[in-house]
Amino acid sequence: MSDPKESLQAKRSPNDSLATLVSTDLLRRIEGNELTPGSRLPSERELMARYGVSRTVVREAISSLRSSGRVATQQGRGAFVLATTGLMVRKLPLTTExxxxxxxxxxxxxxxxxxxxxxxxxxxxxxxxxxxxxxxxxxxxxxxxxxxxxxxxxxxxxxxxxxxxxxxxxxxxxxxxxxxxxxxxxxxxxxxxxxxxxxxxxxxxxxxxxxxxxxxxxxxxxxxxxxxxxxxxxxxxxxxxxxxxxxxxxxxxxxxxxxxx
The missing domain is CATH 1.20.120.530 (GntR ligand-binding domain-like)
Known part of the structure; x- marks a missing residue:
């Protein structure tokens, strides 16, 4: 199995932030049912090790997923995957480019x-x-x-x-x-x-x-x-x-x- 850190860097373009890449990969794992509704995301430390990024990058990525309604956080317990509904989440129209x-x-x-x-x-x-x-x-x-x-x-x-x-x-x-x-x-x-x-x-x-x-x-x-x-x-x-x-x-x-x- 390929190293996630290597694949993350390979996917990175000049206009991509690391947080964007981490949140995108986590979303891919959620939509692919690798991370199922109700399951807890890996801890911050585990995500830092998996992607080779800082704690701040991990928190930015989780904040992005939370703002789009894909995860919810619980004080002292971590972030949990939410079930999708028929409600469409409006995305901000800008891109980094x-x-x-x-x-x-x-x-x-x-x-x-x-x-x-x-x-x-x-x-x-x-x-x-x-x-x-x-x-x-x-x-x-x-x-x-x-x-x-x-x-x-x-x-x-x-x-x-x-x-x-x-x-x-x-x-x-x-x-x-x-x-x-x-x-x-x-x-x-x-x-x-x-x-x-x-x-x-x-x-x-x-x-x-x-x-x-x-x-x-x-x-x-x-x-x-x-x-x-x-x-x-x-x-x-x-x-x-x-x-x-x-x-x-x-x-x-x-x-x-x-x-x-």
Missing amino acids: RATSRQTHLHLLEVRNAVEAEAAAIAARRRTDKEMRAIEQARESLSIALDGGGNLRRKDVDFHLAIARATHNAYFEDVFGALLQLRADRPLRRTDSLQARKKRVQIIRTEHLMIVQAIERQDPDAARSAMQLHLSNSAHRAAALFDAADAGKEPEASAENGDEH
Whole structure:
């Protein structure tokens, strides 16, 4: 029998995220009755080992299946396969490939702003001390990644997912997980000066810190505003990249940069 990790990599295209590939393979196994209705999905650790991916990738994949009505999760027990019904589940119309265009990329950020701003406000009201530590740790890891010390896109996902989980409302994690399936790696490479980059990174760090500080002091209005500011500024930064590319000032697309919000 072939190694699932090898087949996963073989199927991967530049616009596919690992979470998309994992959720697609799990869906294939569900529809092929390898995983039957009522059965429990393998544990996170087992899925990590099977596919050779991180815990965050596994959680994104399960969130996607949950948002499409294929699995349900139970606290402390795991995820269980749901029986299909005659009800058609409406799928989001975008694909990762289409999300690389200027319009769809910015539209996606608009939706994220609407969802994540409220999630930040709710997280500020409900977060536990343990969740606050997880959010702060995710921010610190993201700050290191901004300087090239790690997978930037992955650390960005970890940060926003930590906030979603602190809402104690699984639907926020579901919706964010579904939106992440649409988000492609940043399609453009930056070519600005080292000084300009340092300035931009410092602004992004400040935006992240404002979000975390508002959640820490349990100020919902400030947390909402800080997240709105961060994602609005992200949209402006993305728009500038696309505009520069249209003007012929940027080199060809690269899938290696991740997201630099």
